[in-house]
Amino acid sequence: MLRVEGLKAYYQMNYFGVRREVRAVDDVSLTIKRNEIYGIAGESSSGKSSLIKTIAGAITPPLRVVEGSVKFDFGGKELDVYAQRPAMKAARWKHLSYVMQGSMNVLNPVRKVKHAFHDFAFKHMGLSEGEFRARVESHLQRIGLDPRVLESYPHQLSGGMRQRLTIGLATVCEPEFIIADEPTTALDVLVQQDVLALIKGVQQRMGSSIIFVTHDMTVHAAIADRIGIVYAGRLVEEGPTLDVFQRPQHPYTAHLIASLPRIGDTRKRVALGGKPPNLADPPSGCRFHPRCPLAVDKCKSENPPLLARNTGRVACWRAGEVEAA
């Protein structure tokens, strides 16, 4: 369904002679199957949004694809996001939709919500105006929104409703692939649960694939089939959700899981020491090595490849020890 190969996307900036290159996505390869929910987790600023933007073909300068490819497979036809731009443009919303980070603010503040549906979806559906309206209304009802919201302006709706609306907007054409960046951040827990159920439900009904990003591990736990863990622009671990939670292979993942608090448990949790890596000047070798409790000399000089291990893949020279620790 989606094949990302050797993808490198950097923020290349040149302001008044100051050249900077932020390697936000550095050599990422992954594949996503039909009817699968793939979650991407990681530290703040580790490049999650950059990765997903690159996959969605939603990059604007200074973010540039340096190497690699992103290919979708819609109904047997392969579509290379960066090589076939017109086809890509035509596929948007029909086959592929995108929920941006901060999607509470993506609706045009001075137009009623219904116009957004019309602008984005009408041309793909091949319906008459009346049918289209009916379809949108029933779709909204299905995701628990009163169709009257169509006559509202975005600011008249609460954050949770807007979040739902953008999900509704992203799913109304029933695309085969949905890309979502932090679809539940900034929602309180009660609403968050509804939205997650909604996403899951839509996905099940349409059988689409979803790739989404969040740093909230409980969200991954709730809906993802597989998880990829990103650290400093690289995919460091990937595997079925349950396995990643229960048997993390990479020291960073292990630490992440261990630091999750639970109600009823007040045992002291230790935070990761050190400082997040600077993507403009990443550490040599394994990028996690300055903060890694297991680091050895090899980690400082050689970059570990992402290799299959157990049910998933991991990039660590000392993957074996992690399990043991």
Add this chain to the structure above:
Amino acid sequence: QDFIAGIPRNEALIIQGPAAQNAEWFNLWAPGGGATTNGNQQLTADTLWWINPEGTGDAAWTNALAADKPVYNDDFTQMTVTLKEGIFWSDGVEFTADDVKYTVDTQIAHPGMGWSAPFTVNVESVEVPDRNTVVFNLKAPNSRFHTLFTVRWNAAWIMPKHVFETVDDPLTYAANPPVSLSAYVLHSYDTAGNWVIWKLRDDWQRTSIGQGLTEAPQVKYVVYRNAGNPDARVIEQMNHNLDVINDIAPEGMFTIARDAADSTAYWFPGFPFAHPDPTLPSVLFNHQVEPFNNKDVRWALALMIDIRSVAMGSYRGAANLAALSTPPTGSAITDYYQPMQEWLVNYEVNTGTRTIKPYDPTTAEQIAALVKPQWGDQIPSDPTQLKAMFGEGWWKQDLAAAAELLQKAGFTKNGNQWMKPDGTPFTIKLMVEGDAIPTLARAGTIIAQQWSMEGIQTTVDVAGPTNGQRLGGGDYEAAIYWTVETWGGHPDLSFFLESYHSDFIKPAGEVQPPRNLTRWQDERLDQIIEANRTVGFDDPKVVELGMDYLKLAVEEMPFIPLMAYNKFAPFDTTYWTGYPSAANPYAASGPNWSNLRYMIVALEANPNAPAAQ
């Protein structure tokens, strides 16, 4: 499409008029009412006598509504006038002596009306022994009383009694449409004030001007239009949409002369083109301000002026210079300027160390030499002709004498800066009005430069609309402005001289009545004025007294006369010919003067005019 809707271009004379603030107003007798120079005064009003400012001797005098010249009793306390017969108002009512009496009585009864004040001051009573005779009984002897009814620019116009009688308050009556006593009547006007159209009366013969004509005037319509800014005026004339321009800068005139020479007529057939108005732009000094009360200082400042540069700078050479304190126009040339040449040439000034003869009778030739490169053959070489163009002569610039005079007055020189006797630097603020009288502003800048170069720092102060008030209130040091105005066509100087009497001089800060803006006070002057009051208007002694005044003014130099106010008023000859000129000065000092009516009835249609479409 016609240029003017519904009016054939070749029957209309288009004159530059003012923008009327209050276009609906045609009451000439109430103040501030509206425009008067839009034809209302020139084409519909009439009074007893007219003087042609360009004329000389008897030819300058016209009996209009009066059948004859005024007749005074011996002590000038009574004036009797006989009126013409057969003159009718445009609404068919006959003009009679009652109208004249009504005019005087009504204005005395309404202090706000235009001529109310002079009537109140002068008139005891008016009698009408019969319908053609009016007798004015005066409060005090006044040999010039008739001048209130004598048009130079304007005068007390006669009111239509039968109209005003029906009006509650003559001060708020708009007189719209006006009833005409002259050859034209109102045809239509723009409520926005941009134009007024007047039409020849069907019964034009039944007017004072019509009675003198043998043929019907060819100008059927007179259009006064506000043709916009000076550039627009020039363009409009070159597009033949404006026959008569009232006033433009010399350069505008030169442009027309260059680009539209074939279709334009001027006062002079070539350079300097301009018509000299009988007014006298001068450098005014405030005699109530130190050190301008010192005649040596005034003379020194006069001698620092290089009049050739002033002529070039203000008028590009097209200036008619005046050394005497009366405008060098009309009859003044033969009455005063020419007879006094010899006196001027021999006039001596004592500089404190020596005496000099400052007068230079050759300035006309010198200016001719300066403008010759540009105008070539248009500049004659005959000195008499040159004097007619550029004036009789002026004071020679004499910096040494000026310095001596200043030293004589107690001034000292510190480097290139003159110090006053009290040790402070001598600086001058030279006030000009600015935009409204551009040539005078120009003259101001060049004189300021000359004084500054000689060590008297002079800045030009543009007073704009406050100019009149500041002059009147004595709120200035030195200024460039009109001082003396005369009849032009008559040697009598009472026109301005009366107001120079020391009785009327106000203390500093208070408003001074017009004319004697310099507040010049001199017993000898008072004597001349008093003597003039007791001689008749046409008495030959008038000229003698005039000369006395002029000599006194040279000696005292109360203000520095510069030149006549030259007005550039080109005439488009595409549709009309026969405009007045220096060679045939039958009328029209300037197109906004009331005299214009004599020009309008004299114009002839150009047979080569483009046919009306």
Add this chain to the structure above:
Amino acid sequence: MFKILRDLLRYNIEFAIGFVLTLAIFLFALAHFWAPLPDNAIYLLPPDMPPSAQYWFGTTSRGQDVLWQMSSAIWNTMLFGLSVTILSRLLAVAVGMISGYLGGKWDEFLMTINDTMIALPNIPILLLVYFVMRDQMSWPVLALTAALLGWNYDARLIRSVTLSLRNREFTRHAVFAGMSVPQILVRQHLPYVMPVIFFTAMNNLIWAIGLEVTLSVLGFSDINRPTIGGMIYWANQHQAIIAGIWWWIAFPIIAVVLLFLGLFLLAISVNEYIDPRSRLSRMGA
């Protein structure tokens, strides 16, 4: 400072062009201090000479060299325009920021004054002030008057920027870090207001120059001091356009246009440099 200049010159073509243009005009204007003749001296040269090798920009009908007239005129006009702009910016910034930050009664008070000033029509007020002041109406007084009339709309813009900054967390944080109101306004908010200041400064400058020209054309100006308006005034007095003395008006206007374009390019490129957004990307945030 020097480094910023170097950076801008080297890496920003717009700045480079703007800089060169502005500098050229500035130097040209500066040159009037070395003019061969006093700038209000008239009729010392032959009048009406078209541009030639001797008189590059021709001479005026008043016998002045257009080149040197322009030089002082631009200097004086620039001085006037910049004074108005700077004064009015100071006012706009002070009122806008104080009003936006303090809010409440202060805001209401300042905005009422502001709205009153907005409603005052410029030209009649200026002309009336001109009459009141008369010969005391030197150019600094005129600049002050114009500045008093020219700040109000921009103060509103600045106020709205400050208003949005007021509720930012860093402002609240600054309060609890004990920073005083001036410290907060100057250190914390001013950088965000700078782009507005620069942007409005350009329009204000043009407005000020236009005002000077308008007053001159209407005949209200100090004719002893050459300015762009003054040149137009005198050209007008001599009907230069009709008489074909086009160089008297054309060259000064071209200079004004170039000056404006230069300053505009400078403003947008400096704006980009000081704009917090691009400054942050430059710093690597």
Add this chain to the structure above:
Amino acid sequence: MDGFAKYLVRRFFQFFLVIFLGVSLAFLITNLSPVDPVEQSVSLMTSFGATDPRSVELMRSALEELYGLQGTMLDQYLSFWGRVLRGDFGPSLSAFPTPVMSLIMGALPWTIGLLTLALIITWSLGNLLGALAGYYRSNVLLKLSGAAVMALHPVPAYIIGLVLLLAFGFIWPVLPISGGAQMNLQPGFTFDYIRSLILHGTLPALTLVLVGIGSWFISMRSLVSNIVTDDHVVYAELGGVNSSKIFSQYVARNALLPQLTGLALSLGNVFGGAVITEFLFNYPGVGRLLIQGIYRGDYSLVLGVTTMSIISVAVAVFIIDLLYPLIDPRVRLG
């Protein structure tokens, strides 16, 4: 609802305060003016005739009485407000006794007609070009037109007008250069009159458009270039919404809202006339009236025009403030 009523009352109060302060300030400045209408009239009447100083004295006091200029400044101030509240600015001093109001009313239709039309054209064109230039940044044609607008922006109104006057009045004389309509044409809804109005209005309107377009252009362009990076625009682009729709509905529409305030303000300013343009083309509007009033020291007239202008700007700002929540769905009153 009570909150809104409170807001309305407060806003109303501010509105009247603005007018009160503005007009009072104008009154003060006007009355400080040293130009004395009596002196102006006296000098008008005496400058061309023989003048007996005694009569001038008489004339002066008669005029002072006639113009109602006696009394202290405070008296005059109070009676001025009394009159203003009745919609009367008193008699014009230079066109005595015509009321100032009727002079203004005579000039106002011209000014409003010309300026409103020119403003609407300027505003639409400037904003359209500015928005296009801000959105399609690389379009050469737009860049060129942008450069032209920028180069025109600093040229003083007077020069633009003068060049137009020369071009269309002289070099290629196709348009009338002076006045508001053809002479001697009956005003009315006739083809000829309207045609003539349009012909006469063309050059002044063109001047106003060329003069005014720059600032709209510049501000719109910068507004748009900020908006194009907003999330909702980026998102619409990602959603495959076609670019003309994005331009009109997502970019221009949002950027226009702040420009409406400017439009309202300019509409309010219309009542003050366009001094230079009217002066140059001799257009019979308020601006020309004002200048004449100033030249003639007619301060009732100047004050009348100024007051009208202050009130109309205040009203325009007030109306746009009240309407803004209806125009811009985001705005909530605090």
Add this chain to the structure above:
Amino acid sequence: MSALLELEDVNKDYRVGGFLDRSTLHAVKHVSFTLDAEKPEIFTVVGESGSGKTTTARMILGNETPTSGTLRFMGKGIAQVRTRKERLDFMSRVQPIFQNPFEAFNPLTTLDYYLFSTARRFLGLKDKAAVDAATDKALQHVGLSLAEVRGRYSHELSGGQLQRIAVARALIPGPKLIVADEPVSMVDASLRMSIVNLFRELRDTLGVSIIYITHDLSTAYYISDRVIIMHKGDVVEAGRAEEVLGNPTHEYSRALRSAVLPPDPVVASAIIREKLRAI
């Protein structure tokens, strides 16, 4: 016992709505609680968004005046803090920590400016060395040093570090109370822990009371001594953390409690599936 902070029946209403549809919103209703001066504690406020948490915090900080009710800090009404001097005095005892560490520091100002300004103003220090010393001391408490921070901008540090600096800055005046409004909601799980651990330390070593506002029930449970749960402006439940969160009684608290997804794929996905079926 002497009270550090007392809230007595505090209410706050807002006028909201547009042009024609205005109404009153009761953001905070009848809130009362007391913090003990002698016994420092971590007092947590939880609740869904819009439940009035921030409004309460703002009232405690004196940034907002209550519509009714009183707030007293160390016996003195917060509303009575008027003069600049009183205000400074108050601020030196009560300090805030904000939600977003990147937002709380102006990106164009160096971080030390905040620290120095606090030291100068509240400690009245003039001498450069004394300022440095006070600052460094505070930074040491959060595991940093002035050397690491001096001259740096917010973008040069991680969110966790920034939040620590924010805490250090708040510590400089020697406050009795720190009000932290959602201090961890913008950071990842690991950073979250480092900050809440710090709170615990401050309470234990410096005796600072902390009002911790969050909607993250897991961390609330992890560090709180006492908890109140707010819902639509009301305090629906209050008490010791283990009791309120471990065993909630109020209906809303229970709903909230059950909505918390555990970091366990088996349980979490089951909850979602359950939810799905319910729709």
